[in-house]
Amino acid sequence: MALLMNPLSNLETYDISEDLGFILEDPLEELPDPYQPWIRLAKNLPSLIDDQQLRDEVKKLPELSICHLQGHKELRLAHLALGCITMGYVWEGGDKDVTQVLPRIIAVPFCEISKKLGLPPIMVYADCVLANWKKKDPSGPMTYDNMETLFAFPGGDCSKGFFLVSLLVERAAASAVKVIPDIFDAIINKNCNVLKEGLRTVSSSLREAEQTFHLVHEYVDPIDFFKILRIYLSGWKGNSLLPEGLKYEGVWNNPRKFSGGSAAQSSIIQCFDALLGIQHGSVHENSSAQFLQEMRDYMPPSHKAFLEAVASGPSVREFILSSKDADLKKIYDECVRALVDLRNYHLKVVAKYIIIPSSQLKNNANRKEVKEDEEKGTGGTDLMSFLKSVRDTTKKACL
Numbered sequence: 001m002a003l004l005m006n007p008l009s010n011l012e013t014y015d016i017s018e019d020l021g022f023i024l025e026d027p028l029e030e031l032p033d034p035y036q037p038w039i040r041l042a043k044n045l046p047s048l049i050d051d052q053q054l055r056d057e058v059k060k061l062p063e064l065s066i067c068h069l070q071g072h073k074e075l076r077l078a079h080l081a082l083g084c085i086t087m088g089y090v091w092e093g094g095d096k097d098v099t100q101v102l103p104r105i106i107a108v109p110f111c112e113i114s115k116k117l118g119l120p121p122i123m124v125y126a127d128c129v130l131a132n133w134k135k136k137d138p139s140g141p142m143t144y145d146n147m148e149t150l151f152a153f154p155g156g157d158c159s160k161g162f163f164l165v166s167l168l169v170e171r172a173a174a175s176a177v178k179v180i181p182d183i184f185d186a187i188i189n190k191n192c193n194v195l196k197e198g199l200r201t202v203s204s205s206l207r208e209a210e211q212t213f214h215l216v217h218e219y220v221d222p223i224d225f226f227k228i229l230r231i232y233l234s235g236w237k238g239n240s241l242l243p244e245g246l247k248y249e250g251v252w253n254n255p256r257k258f259s260g261g262s263a264a265q266s267s268i269i270q271c272f273d274a275l276l277g278i279q280h281g282s283v284h285e286n287s288s289a290q291f292l293q294e295m296r297d298y299m300p301p302s303h304k305a306f307l308e309a310v311a312s313g314p315s316v317r318e319f320i321l322s323s324k325d326a327d328l329k330k331i332y333d334e335c336v337r338a339l340v341d342l343r344n345y346h347l348k349v350v351a352k353y354i355i356i357p358s359s360q361l362k363n364n365a366n367r368k369e370v371k372e373d374e375e376k377g378t379g380g381t382d383l384m385s386f387l388k389s390v391r392d393t394t395k396k397a398c399l
């Protein structure tokens with residue numbers, strides 16, 4: 001039977017790499033000469049912030065047109081650099097001295113570049129995780145020891161650890177993305193053996209992702225994460241420190257609200273939910289589903305389109321529910337359980353890196369009252385109930 005047109009047959013049209021999935025392959029590290037001031041500032045973020053010099057240095061930047069930025073990779077590097085500078089600029093004074101205005105000298109180019117990329121003018125997961133990496137030895141492997149982030153935040157190696165471990169988890173899970181077109185072909189052609197093969201690859205790549213996740217304990221310090229790094233990931237939506245949002249000078253007359261960086265902006269995990277037909281409640285009444293849906297607008301548009309194509313493709317879950325093949329149901333369940341185990345492991349990590357440090361610091365004698373936001377995600381979500389509800393709806397998908 002002729003293969004029906006499979007909308008996913010060419011992953012490249014979605015800017016998805018065969019072996020790296022949603023990760024930006026070989027990100028650029030330099031921009032054309034006129035933009036050197038942006039790169040220099042972004043490269044020196046930790047020391048400029050520690051010396052409380054970043055805001056002063058930003059105000060000295062030259063006014064730059066974005067017309068010399070050519071191609072997707074230059075735009076991604078520019079969005080990453082300006083995203084890091086923006087987070088540093090807003091949070092340089094911690095929660096003691098928050099600025100309400102982003103100066104036009106970076107607000108104007110940042111918003112123009114954001115518009116070209118279809119991303120919001122705030123640092124997103126696709127910036128500091130997916131595009132913020134290089135190999136030390138280009139001919140070497142993609143292992144932690146042979147990798148470096150392009151830009152970092154204060155907190156020593158905490159941001160390097162957090163971003164690179166997340167990148168390596170993405171890479172481990174990426175091997176499942178390339179089999180999704182084969183899974184859809186198998187359903188269209190009712191080929192159970194090919195479908196089983198594809199789902200076996202999905203569950204083994206999720207297991208590999210969970211194993212990679214363990215690296216977080218080696219490379220991210222909980223106190224550095226909670227006391228320092230998380231501040232710079234915070235956004236200005238649902239944040240009592242910036243109740244009106246941030247004023248993008250020279251762009252919009254009124255302040256705008258944008259959510260802080262979240263891994264709900266990671267396409268890979270949302271892609272598995274879509275493939276396995278896991279619904280995290282309806283976007284109408286369920287805030288977890290709403291938050292996950294909203295975070296798709298913080299992904300590169302081509303990746304968001306891929307998620308929509310997977311969600312609207314032939315339903316793996318429906319095909320398996322209607323199948324008599326017990327093996328098929330078993331393999332589907334193995335995929336769901338691998339996703340549940342990954343989310344359970346993640347919950348343990350969140351307890352170690354957020355809940356425990358938060359209570360330790362609350363018990364600290366001279367600590368002021370805890371800001372209500374601190375129990376919320378960078379996206380303003382009540383994080384533990386959000387994460388548990390997402391884990392629970394995943395568990396319910398078991399056959």
Ligand code: HEM
Binds near residue numbers: 379386
């Ligand atoms: C120190 C390590 C980590 C901490 C403290 C942490 C914390 C959190 C928090 C608080 C959320 C709730 C939404 C938000 O605010 O972003 C979240 C969501 C999420 N995180 Fe992490 N995370 C960590 C590492 C990772 C890693 C390595 C991955 C793997 C890529 C990951 C994947 C996700 C995903 C996919 C979500 C969205 C919710 C879901 O789909 O289950 N996280 N994380």
Ligand SMILES: N#Cc1ccc(NC(=O)NCc2cnc3scc(C#CC4CC4)n23)cc1
Binds near residue numbers: 263373377
């Ligand atoms: N108190 C507190 C509190 C502390 C942290 C959060 N949220 C948080 O760090 N989200 C980001 C995240 C979650 N998981 C992963 S993997 C890679 C990333 C990333 C990234 C860059 C920012 C785009 N992430 C919420 C509340």
